[in-house]
Amino acid sequence: MNPTKSAAPIPKIHRVALVDNDPRALESLSLLIEAKVPTAYVVWTATSGDEAIERCQRNDDNLNLLVLDMSMEGLQGPAICHRIRLMDRHLPILGITSFSINSYRSRLMEAGAQGLIGKEDSDQLAKAIERLCGGNVMEGFEPPALANVRIRREEETSPRLTVREEQIISLCADGMLDREIAERLDISESTVRKHMQGILKKLNCKTARQAVALWVRSHAR
Amino acid sequence: MHAEPTKPRPVSAFRSWHNHMRADHPKLWHPIRITIVVITVWWILFCLVLAPTDNPAAIVWTIIEIAVLLLSPFFPKSMSLLFLIMSQSGPWLIPGADVNSLPGILYTFGMLAYETNNLVALLLLAYSIGDQLFRQLVLGTSRSNPVAIIAMVSLVLMLGCGLRWNQAVAGSRAEAEQAKARLREMESRSHIAEAIHDAVTGDLSAAAFVAQRRIDALSGGDDGDGSASTDGDDGKNADERRDELDKWTQVNDYILSALTNVHRVIDELDMDVTVLEEDADGKAFSDLLKATMAGGDRRLRALGFDITSILHVAGGAPSASPSLAGIANDLLRETYANIARHAQSGSKADLSVILKPNAVEITQINQARTTETDRTQPGGHGLAYFSKQLESHGGKLETTLRDGEWTLFAYLPIPVPETLPPLAGHPES
Numbered sequence: 001m002n003p004t005k006s007a008a009p010i011p012k013i014h015r016v017a018l019v020d021n022d023p024r025a026l027e028s029l030s031l032l033i034e035a036k037v038p039t040a041y042v043v044w045t046a047t048s049g050d051e052a053i054e055r056c057q058r059n060d061d062n063l064n065l066l067v068l069d070m071s072m073e074g075l076q077g078p079a080i081c082h083r084i085r086l087m088d089r090h091l092p093i094l095g096i097t098s099f100s101i102n103s104y105r106s107r108l109m110e111a112g113a114q115g116l117i118g119k120e121d122s123d124q125l126a127k128a129i130e131r132l133c134g135g136n137v138m139e140g141f142e143p144p145a146l147a148n149v150r151i152r153r154e155e156e157t158s159p160r161l162t163v164r165e166e167q168i169i170s171l172c173a174d175g176m177l178d179r180e181i182a183e184r185l186d187i188s189e190s191t192v193r194k195h196m197q198g199i200l201k202k203l204n205c206k207t208a209r210q211a212v213a214l215w216v217r218s219h220a221r
Numbered sequence: 222m223h224a225e226p227t228k229p230r231p232v233s234a235f236r237s238w239h240n241h242m243r244a245d246h247p248k249l250w251h252p253i254r255i256t257i258v259v260i261t262v263w264w265i266l267f268c269l270v271l272a273p274t275d276n277p278a279a280i281v282w283t284i285i286e287i288a289v290l291l292l293s294p295f296f297p298k299s300m301s302l303l304f305l306i307m308s309q310s311g312p313w314l315i316p317g318a319d320v321n322s323l324p325g326i327l328y329t330f331g332m333l334a335y336e337t338n339n340l341v342a343l344l345l346l347a348y349s350i351g352d353q354l355f356r357q358l359v360l361g362t363s364r365s366n367p368v369a370i371i372a373m374v375s376l377v378l379m380l381g382c383g384l385r386w387n388q389a390v391a392g393s394r395a396e397a398e399q400a401k402a403r404l405r406e407m408e409s410r411s412h413i414a415e416a417i418h419d420a421v422t423g424d425l426s427a428a429a430f431v432a433q434r435r436i437d438a439l440s441g442g443d444d445g446d447g448s449a450s451t452d453g454d455d456g457k458n459a460d461e462r463r464d465e466l467d468k469w470t471q472v473n474d475y476i477l478s479a480l481t482n483v484h485r486v487i488d489e490l491d492m493d494v495t496v497l498e499e500d501a502d503g504k505a506f507s508d509l510l511k512a513t514m515a516g517g518d519r520r521l522r523a524l525g526f527d528i529t530s531i532l533h534v535a536g537g538a539p540s541a542s543p544s545l546a547g548i549a550n551d552l553l554r555e556t557y558a559n560i561a562r563h564a565q566s567g568s569k570a571d572l573s574v575i576l577k578p579n580a581v582e583i584t585q586i587n588q589a590r591t592t593e594t595d596r597t598q599p600g601g602h603g604l605a606y607f608s609k610q611l612e613s614h615g616g617k618l619e620t621t622l623r624d625g626e627w628t629l630f631a632y633l634p635i636p637v638p639e640t641l642p643p644l645a646g647h648p649e650s
Contacts, residue, residue: 110535110575140531142584146571150584153630157617158580204579204615204634214578214637217536 014040014133015062019052019080020069020096025119029067029096036126040065040133049075049083056084056091063091064133068113070097070104078104078111082151085112089148092132096125109140112147159202168195173212254294254332261324262287279317282307290325297336301329309352323370327377334381342378349374414490417483425480426523432473433525433566439466474562481558484520488513488554501638503538503576506546510574513550517557521570524561530572538576539635548610549581549633552618555603556585556629563627565590580616583631589622607631 016033020026026045033040043061046052049072056066066084070077081093095108095116108116115138117128128138137143142150161169164185171181178196182189196208205211269283286307293300308326311318330349334342353367439462514530521528541549553574560570570587608618616633 106533106535109533137529140533142531142573143529143571146573146584146586149586149628149630150573150575150582153584153619153632154582157619157630157632158582203637205637210637214536217578 012039012041014064015043016040016065016067016129016133017043017052017055017061017063018045018067019047019049019072020045021047021072022069023047025069032122032126033129036122037129037133040129048072049077049080052080053083056088059088065129066091066093067129068093068095069119070095070108070116071099078107078113081108081113082111085144085147085151086155089145092135092137092144094128094132105140109142112142112144112151114138114141114144114147116141161199161202165195165199165202168192169199169211169215172196172208173216251294257328258290258294261328262290264324265290265322274317276315276317278315279311282311282315282318286311286322286325290328293329293332297332301332301336305329305333323365323373327373330374331377331381334378335385336381339382342382346371346375346378410490414487417490418487421483422480422487422520425476425483426520429473429476429480429561430525430566432469432476435469436466436473437566439469477562480520481561484516484558485554488516501540503540503578506541506549507532507534507538507576509546509550510553510576513553513557514572514574517554521557521560525567526560526564527567527569528560528572529569530574532574532576534576537578539578539581540638541581541635545614545633545635548607548614549583552607552611552631552633553583555607556583556631559604559629560585560587563587563589579637580635581631581633583629585627585629587627589625589627604629 014037016037018026018029020029026047030042030045033042043063044055046055052066052068055061056063068077068081072080075083077095077097081095084091084093092114093112095104095113096119097104097116098119101116101118105116114132115128117125117138119125131138141147167185168181171184176184178189178192182192185192196211199211200206200208203211203214205214265283265287269280274280286304289300289304289307293304304325308322308329311322330345333345350371353370357367511532514532518528518530556572560572564570564587568588570585572583572585575582575584604618604620611618611631611633614633616631618629618631620630621628
């Protein structure tokens, strides 16, 4: 969490923060940025999503880029990105992953990031950091302000399922009947049916089958 | 000197009625079918008169058979089958109900072969052969020539199948002709759209570009070609500059309004919503929006805007009805037109379209023009219309103009189909 200073002749003007649950990965990333991105320096690092969200919320570091690992313990990368984007409309967020890019690309774009790159290619990673620090975004991703507007409006407009509704549709997706769901959640069958009606309305579906298909699809990505 | 309204000639009136009947009542209007039914009914009645029965139940049975035959043009399959069952079982159930119903049986065989398929026709032929052999060899009660009966049945079944095949071939040909005609129309419309584009939009875009540079120069102290000027340099005072600015702004608005209208006409000519009729996987809808975005991006770039647009499919494109797809596409066009009308010339504009299986979201931001105070200029009323349209479908359109930044967010829910199509290119995670 200490600023890394460099004596390079090019002025270090871009302030970067790193988030990864692996301290060794953070160290490697810091060294990579030091070596390959002459205009950038690491302002702080964090090993948990909550810590990163808290620092971004304080907004006292004037960051130019947040580099965020996708596979975190607890809150996952896209969820952390979504929360930060909801409160910040300027900070570019670059996702990094050692898994397949396709595993996270769609979810991260929807969460309001500006790019996603594999950890394995340090040259590409350095280029992506330079690009995002320069105010650009990677292809297929939204600029930060646009993503912020969309996500804030989505929160207000698109109906979201309550925790209880998520539990019910999740159990329904597991193949459980209304009676079994009611027993599992210790509620009455009529309450389950009432919740299901709410779910159908929110997901704009006519039947429980449609709603489950939609739910499974949106959670399989 | 008005011409007296003339009565339609009888031939024209008959043609008109004939066309009306064929179009509105295709089952009722089938002269050959009706004629066969009438002949068959007369035949049964004639046989009944020729060899009257004393059994009232047999008379009622025959009347029911006639009624079934008369209903067969409306319900060809069910009534034909019912008549067949009645004519075959009648002599076994009711004494005296053995009126000669061969014409009716032949008619129903032909009708079933025409209305169903080859398998049913073969089954009917097999039944007919079996029935004749049973009557001839086992019962020995047949008074007719079984070979002639089987030959007649075969011919009737072949006639029914032949007419069905002919209809299928004629239908395929008609479809192919329609597709050809549609293609020709699309090509023609595309040529007209290109011609309008070449003839008008290039010059209008250039004129708008010049007008916007002049507006920027007058409002920012730059004369439009990069050199700074002051009131004293070009001899104009503040009032004259303001007056000139107003005039150029008005000219620019007129040009942009004309450009938007021309683009609307071109889009209408280019658009082919018929492909959206069967769009289970949402591909046609997605392609339509992509095409609109590509065209909009090109036009805005021609006007000097730095436009960034993305279309993202989140979990599968929606299977939108043509009307909902039309609303989404028209709103997208209106969004592009609004950027051209109201965004600061040469500024950055960002647009994203997110397609979900149950909704479409359009988000757009840009810097508003410095001279603009609200969005009540010519052509700016479209968003109010779209807001109502979206609300009527359970959606929402929200816009803000704050600190010189314009934002638009549109949410249009789309009903989910009964079975969601598989997710193309779905990554394994």
